[in-house]
Amino acid sequence: MKISIVIPTLNRWDLLKKCLDSVKANTDLSDAEVIVVSNGCKDGTPFNFNSAFIGEPAFKLITWREPLGYPKAVNMGMSAATGDYVILLNNDTELFDRSWVDQLLQPFYTKATTGVTGLIKRYQGNKPWVLFFCAAIKREVINNIGLLDETFTPGCGEDIDFCIRAYKAGYNIVQVPEVQLNNIAGTNQMAGPFPINHIGGATVSKNPTQEITYARNMKIIEERYGPPTAQ
Numbered sequence: 001m002k003i004s005i006v007i008p009t010l011n012r013w014d015l016l017k018k019c020l021d022s023v024k025a026n027t028d029l030s031d032a033e034v035i036v037v038s039n040g041c042k043d044g045t046p047f048n049f050n051s052a053f054i055g056e057p058a059f060k061l062i063t064w065r066e067p068l069g070y071p072k073a074v075n076m077g078m079s080a081a082t083g084d085y086v087i088l089l090n091n092d093t094e095l096f097d098r099s100w101v102d103q104l105l106q107p108f109y110t111k112a113t114t115g116v117t118g119l120i121k122r123y124q125g126n127k128p129w130v131l132f133f134c135a136a137i138k139r140e141v142i143n144n145i146g147l148l149d150e151t152f153t154p155g156c157g158e159d160i161d162f163c164i165r166a167y168k169a170g171y172n173i174v175q176v177p178e179v180q181l182n183n184i185a186g187t188n189q190m191a192g193p194f195p196i197n198h199i200g201g202a203t204v205s206k207n208p209t210q211e212i213t214y215a216r217n218m219k220i221i222e223e224r225y226g227p228p229t230a231q
Contacts, residue, residue, distance in 0.1 A: 002031040003101060003136075004083030008073035009036060009091040011043040015199070017052065020059070022095040026195075029058040032101075036060070037077045040067030070155030071148040074132075078147055086142065090133040090198065097195035104136040107174040115141040115171025116163050119181050119194050125226025128173040129163035133198055141166050156210075157217035164225050 005023060009016045016036070023034055038046050038061060046063050053059040062076055078086055085105060107114040116137050118130025145165045152158040163173050181192035 001033060001083045003033075003085045003087055003105075004077075004081030005032065005034045005087045005089055006074060006077035006081060007034065007036050007089045007091055008039050008070055008077060009041060009045060010039045010067055010073075011041050011045065012091055013041075013043050013045045013048050016045065016091040017048070018094050019089065019091050020049075020053070022093075023089070024056075024059075026095045026098045027101060028098070032058060033081070033083065034059045035062065035077045035080055037073040038063045039069075039073040040064060067154070069150075069153035071150045071153050071158045074158075075147040075150065078142060084139050085136050086139065087136045088132045088134070092199040093134055094197045095195055096197070100195050103176050103194060104134075107172075107176060108136075108138055111172060111174075113170065113172045114138070114174050115166040115169075117174045117176050119176065119192075119196070121173065121175035122160075123229045123231050124160050124164060124221060126229050126231075127164045127167050127225055129160045129167075130173055130175060132159035132162075133200070134194075134196055135159070137162075137166075138171075141169070141171055145169050151220065152217050154213060156214050157221045160221050161224070 007016070007019065020034065036049060036059070038049070046061060049061050062080060064076070068076070074088060085108065087101070087104060104117050107117050116130060116135060118132065118135035120131045121128055123129070148158045149161050152161065167173055177193050179193050181194060181198070
């Protein structure tokens with residue numbers, strides 16, 4: 001199988017349904033699978049998913065009763081994935097054009113050392129990483145360096161850690177397209193040349209301990225890799 005799209009979700013069926021509908025409308029699913037990890041959902045997400053996508057073999061559901069946190073939920077999805085490329089997608093994203101997969105995968109075809117692609121590239125201790133709200137990972141990278149580090153549970157910084165581990169293993173971290181997304185003035189939405197809308201923080205903003213988690217995880221990141229750096 002060519003691609004596995006992994007989408008972790010904690011409640012917010014309203015957003016997830018829009019995301020999944022946009023994936024279905026804008027993706028060639030003949031050689032793809034869409035794996036949703038219901039991460040302790042209490043809003044009827046599993047029932048709604050099974051009702052909405054009955055008879056859709058490309059859409060698969062993994063259900064866990066209690067919240068696992070983002071790294072563990074993604075790891076469950078990646079462990080179940082069978083694709084040559086694993087695409088991570090947040091539940092608060094919506095796609096608008098069928099070119100999105102090709103844009104994410106093109107760098108893998110043009111440069112053999114490409115390991116991870118994503119829409120926003122940043123640097124930590126002069127080492128590159130991309131945000132995982134929409135990112136593609138070559139299966140070879142997962143086989144070589146492992147899954148997300150669950151030390152970062154419930155979430156924040158695991159994308160930095162994974163990308164830098166991949167970079168240190170010899171893989172390139174590539175931003176697509178070269179002009180990255182930017183915040184739309186007056187909103188928390190992201191827009192740019194890539195055909196996606198990303199609300200951002202739709203799940204973590206509900207977590208009352210998110211600021212504590214962020215501070216703890218960023219301390220771990222800086223101890224491992226150094227402070228954030230501009231390029």
